[in-house]
Amino acid sequence: MALDKNGIAQRIAQELRDGWYVNLGIGIPTLVANYIPEGIAIEFQSENGILGMGPFPWEGEEDPDLINAGKQTITALPGAAYFDSAMSFGMIRAKKVQLTVLGAMEVSEYGDIANWKIPGKMVKGMGGAMDLVASAENIIVAMQHTNPRGESKLLSACTLPITGVRCVKKIVTDLAVLAIDQERGFVLLERAPGVSVEEIIAKTAGKIVMDGPVPEMFLPYSAS
């Protein structure tokens, strides 16, 4: 059974390690914050200028001067810090943020990512995505395995204008967890519960390899 958005977020949350600073993109990545494993300390960075971002405010306590990069009202946890955009992207480029999770329209088997522009459609811009993918050493893409037309989003080469080259390290989709190996392509690491290796291979347009049997993901919460 393919994972839903929360399942993808939950699986990504297993990648978190104690003491990491994490930047979560808009969409599925935001949900990762709901599944932080117990006993580890994580701080969230939002590139508009906050470290120590907390959950959404209680109704009625929204502060227009306190938003995240998705322009959502948020809160700040004790120990938080605000800073300007130059310092924010300074810490991103200087690799002080240990993990970046973001969505994508396409990922190539070399880890190229396309997630900002569709020729012929209104282009809203790359926001901070190009800085993030060019800088982060640990980038996980959270996305559906196929697009709404059923076409694979994991390709030999991106067809859309790219956001960054050879930067994605891991992909978590509704069907699978895959690593990028510059030599071999997509390395299939895990399957969603009940999803077959054959289905994943069929829905992956890029080169895909396996190192032995592919286990099912372990999702301690129900994947719904």
Next chain:
Amino acid sequence: MALDKNGIAQRIAQELRDGWYVNLGIGIPTLVANYIPEGIAIEFQSENGILGMGPFPWEGEEDPDLINAGKQTITALPGAAYFDSAMSFGMIRAKKVQLTVLGAMEVSEYGDIANWKIPGKMVKGMGGAMDLVASAENIIVAMQHTNPRGESKLLSACTLPITGVRCVKKIVTDLAVLAIDQERGFVLLERAPGVSVEEIIAKTAGKIVMDGPVPEMFLPYSAS
């Protein structure tokens, strides 16, 4: 009669204009702060990280966390701001400081300045001088006209390793006020009270020109 240090400082203070931010170097330049013309507002920047520098503290009120670039204990005036060294030199390079006054060992007729190194002697370093002279649009040099051996410090070309090229705009010495004209050399603007044009010419090794008669400086306080 040649000016003393306070006389030089006093003459330089006449160059100050309302609303200017000013960086004063160590030595004679520091004395300029004692002669700010009445009715104008000036703020002093010190490159170690303060705007709105005030006078020395009263005895017993020295704060080791509050010094100027000469490592002297100082005070901060209301409206002062502290900042880090990158921002400090940022505002210097970005030409937000309207006037820089500093000492020199030699100045060339093109406005090159040498004030940081004497080959064969212990070299203490350039500190912030190279950043200041490379950036400031308005640099006044405060110095003696000749060195202790009686040799002119105003030369056709500097003999010492230079601190910056073609940057000095004006020189105030114990004998004269001179401007730098890239085409013509030192332009003699004013004489110290009782000092003859002939003496100044005799003590200036670089090319020196005049645009008509050279008036005496006007020093409203006694020049002692």
Next chain:
Amino acid sequence: MIDKRVAHVDAALEGLEDGMTVLFGGFGLCGIPENTIAAVRSRGTKNLTCICNNAGVDGFGLGLLLETRQIKKMISSYVGENEEFERQMLSGELDVELIPQGTLAERCRAAGSGIPAFYTPAGYGTEVAEGKEIRVFHGKPHILEHAFDASFAFVKAWKGDASGNLVFKGTARNFNPLMAMAGKITVAEVEELVPVGALDPNNIHVPGIFVHRIFQGDRYEKRIENRTVRKRN
């Protein structure tokens, strides 16, 4: 103390002319100079090139200057959420240059720091890098990017004093300090103009030297773009 106060926003805009390049602080609708935007609209200055992370929304923020066709070109990192913007862009009335957000920030900071150019990895291998110098540092390709050159910067702070010192609140800081540093003439509007000496000199976000004109704004709307909340039980 050098007094930067102007009595009214109109005086703060003196010298703003058609065709100029201007910086506007803010991220989305957070920390935008509301009073100044309204005054630029009243002034009717045209053909502006606006450097701002976003382009406002229909009827608010820079959307107000799009409505009146005062903007010739936008330099931004993200410009969604604005139908009039989209219409003008697709019809070719509005020129749009999209650049990475970190590069946008750093190009402001560079302008305010006398750094004419710097190298950044952001955008390497993408269309952002087209026509730009590429250089490899430590095995990694970087792009040469240049400081902005803008006539005016319009920023909004939480508190400020007559000498131009500024303090920001929360994430309303964003691009404001950088743009304040970058403007040839920097106009700061503040929610509260406090007496000189009231701000702690240790906690000044923008020293007054960067600010040329300051005034206390009024009637701040502070619209929220994306109201997200936790429901109380």
Next chain:
Amino acid sequence: MIDKRVAHVDAALEGLEDGMTVLFGGFGLCGIPENTIAAVRSRGTKNLTCICNNAGVDGFGLGLLLETRQIKKMISSYVGENEEFERQMLSGELDVELIPQGTLAERCRAAGSGIPAFYTPAGYGTEVAEGKEIRVFHGKPHILEHAFDASFAFVKAWKGDASGNLVFKGTARNFNPLMAMAGKITVAEVEELVPVGALDPNNIHVPGIFVHRIFQGDRYEKRIENRTVRKRN
């Protein structure tokens, strides 16, 4: 909250090895990490390349590490006021690289901002520019300068919390925030370690993300190099 506290300065120096390049905050004797310097001396780490604006004085500041010959090379902008330094430099025991103060600051800031290189006008036409790339921007020649690459940064703040947030006082700020940003491992000693939440998030000079280890120092001497006062009547 990610806890950066270490119980003792010795734990803060774990991994410091002979031959490393390290940054030391401070300007003159103002804002120097006194406890850390003493601990580096006790540890006996040798052949250090120290990046610090100054080299301390005889018997205090980095002068303590010069006495014990732990420093192989100093990268500074100004190194006067130190006889032992002068002796080692003139005898060739100590290697010294002098660079403009603003360039020193910007190379730290660049390292902490992921900017590998930038252009500055400082030093053009002088021996500082020898062997470096020169490029003209807006008619003015500039020098290409590179970010520092240092294993450790040792800084001293006024206040800090367990998550590594730092606040500085007066001009003791100087190079400290920049070096904190630039270290691969940043060790901050603070005069007062305050509870998490006690610092105003609007007024953090160095966000904790840049700080890896923090401890409360003790017995600060805070020597004054140049005591200048106005006499009371």
